[in-house]
Amino acid sequence: MTENTHNPATLAAQALGWIDDGTRAISPSIHASSTFLRDVDNGYRSGREYIRSDNPAFDQPEALLAALEQGKDAALFASGMAAATAVFLALGRGEHAIAPTVMYWGLRRWLREWNPEITFVDMGDLDAVRGAIRPTTKLIWAETPSNPTWAITDLAAVAEMAHASGARLAVDSTCATPVLTQPLSLGADIVMHSATKYLNGHSDLVAGALATKAEDAFWERILAVRSQHGAVLGSFEAWLLLRGMRTLFVRVRQACANAMTLAERLRTNAHVAEVLYPGLKDHPGHAIAARQMKGGFGGMLSIRVNGGEQAAIGTAARVALWKRATSLGGVESLIEHRASIEGEGSPCPPDLLRLSVGIEDVEDLAAELEAALKN
Numbered sequence: 001m002t003e004n005t006h007n008p009a010t011l012a013a014q015a016l017g018w019i020d021d022g023t024r025a026i027s028p029s030i031h032a033s034s035t036f037l038r039d040v041d042n043g044y045r046s047g048r049e050y051i052r053s054d055n056p057a058f059d060q061p062e063a064l065l066a067a068l069e070q071g072k073d074a075a076l077f078a079s080g081m082a083a084a085t086a087v088f089l090a091l092g093r094g095e096h097a098i099a100p101t102v103m104y105w106g107l108r109r110w111l112r113e114w115n116p117e118i119t120f121v122d123m124g125d126l127d128a129v130r131g132a133i134r135p136t137t138k139l140i141w142a143e144t145p146s147n148p149t150w151a152i153t154d155l156a157a158v159a160e161m162a163h164a165s166g167a168r169l170a171v172d173s174t175c176a177t178p179v180l181t182q183p184l185s186l187g188a189d190i191v192m193h194s195a196t197k198y199l200n201g202h203s204d205l206v207a208g209a210l211a212t213k214a215e216d217a218f219w220e221r222i223l224a225v226r227s228q229h230g231a232v233l234g235s236f237e238a239w240l241l242l243r244g245m246r247t248l249f250v251r252v253r254q255a256c257a258n259a260m261t262l263a264e265r266l267r268t269n270a271h272v273a274e275v276l277y278p279g280l281k282d283h284p285g286h287a288i289a290a291r292q293m294k295g296g297f298g299g300m301l302s303i304r305v306n307g308g309e310q311a312a313i314g315t316a317a318r319v320a321l322w323k324r325a326t327s328l329g330g331v332e333s334l335i336e337h338r339a340s341i342e343g344e345g346s347p348c349p350p351d352l353l354r355l356s357v358g359i360e361d362v363e364d365l366a367a368e369l370e371a372a373l374k375n
């Protein structure tokens with residue numbers, strides 16, 4: 001989509017270096033118009049007709065995301081859920097899909113309630129993935145690292161398997177971010193982000209995004225779902241998102257460094273039974289993560305607290321700097337007793353606390369958590 005050949009961090013910092021033609025402004029203005037003037041001969045030479053199918057406020061953030069993901073095109077959505085569900089809704093009637101047992105719980109619930117043609121498998125077990133493929137399988141959905149145990153999927157291997165059977169691979173890369181992993185270059189066909197998280201980074205909007213390797217018929221159907229379902233982002237949110245994306249690389253790099261330090265410290269903490277973080281050498285997905293994640297293992301980790309569910313909830317109750325809140329990927333650190341959120345049927349252990357590590361001074365984060373774990 002872009003001819004800009006600078007490094008990804010440079011592309012992000014300058015939002016591709018676009019300058020407004022009319023004003024020479026470095027930051028784009030916010031387009032608010034919901035409709036566009038038709039030409040006197042009844043055409044739409046501007047290419048724009050109505051905001052639900054096309055919003056000029058999307059041009060720059062979509063072009064930037066396509067460049068960062070090395071894709072042909074990208075599309076913004078009203079939320080991560082709107083982006084993810086658009087991929088499944090673009091499947092034809094009777095087409096089967098495979099999804100991981102450990103994945104963002106909201107999407108898992110929607111798939112269970114709305115899509116009968118879906119099989120859940122352990123995506124780390126390639127034989128299980130192969131065994132779930134049917135002649136009608138047209139989509140494999142992966143999430144890596146996957147929420148909230150941070151299991152790792154070998155994207156190149158699953159992409160090969162998908163393509164051998166005529167299916168596509170779509171990847172929820174929200175927690176890997178384009179800083180650390182480019183699923184399209186590993187063989188995936190579609191990459192999805194809850195842009196609410198790292199892409200925006202400031203816990204002040206809800207947004208979603210997809211990027212695609214090919215502008216094919218499946219991508220056209222996805223864009224039609226966005227327009228027909230009206231799952232579109234507002235102009236102000238698109239503007240805020242672009243502002244957030246400009247600092248993506250510094251935020252993610254700092255969060256990764258903080259998460260690694262915390263993981264190393266917490267693994268020797270007497271009150272912690274287990275640290276789940278792909279950056280640790282004894283994590284079952286470490287070798288694959290080291291290959292497909294460049295420059296860090298992400299800002300997300302979970303700990304299993306000695307003493308079970310009540311000890312975990314008690315630990316979260318004793319912090320103040322860490323905010324007890326859902327969501328992730330913001331500059332501020334969040335802590336969450338995840339099983340309480342996910343409810344019945346969740347594969348999340350009851351003693352698990354999910355940590356979204358922010359960009360604060362890691363000594364402050366470690367000191368407070370270690371004190372809270374003590375009693």
Ligand code: PLP
Nearest residue numbers: 079080081104147174194196207
């Ligand atoms: N994917 C992941 C990994 C998430 O963590 C979330 C939200 O928490 C979503 C998708 C859904 O995104 P949104 O809340 O923007 O709809």
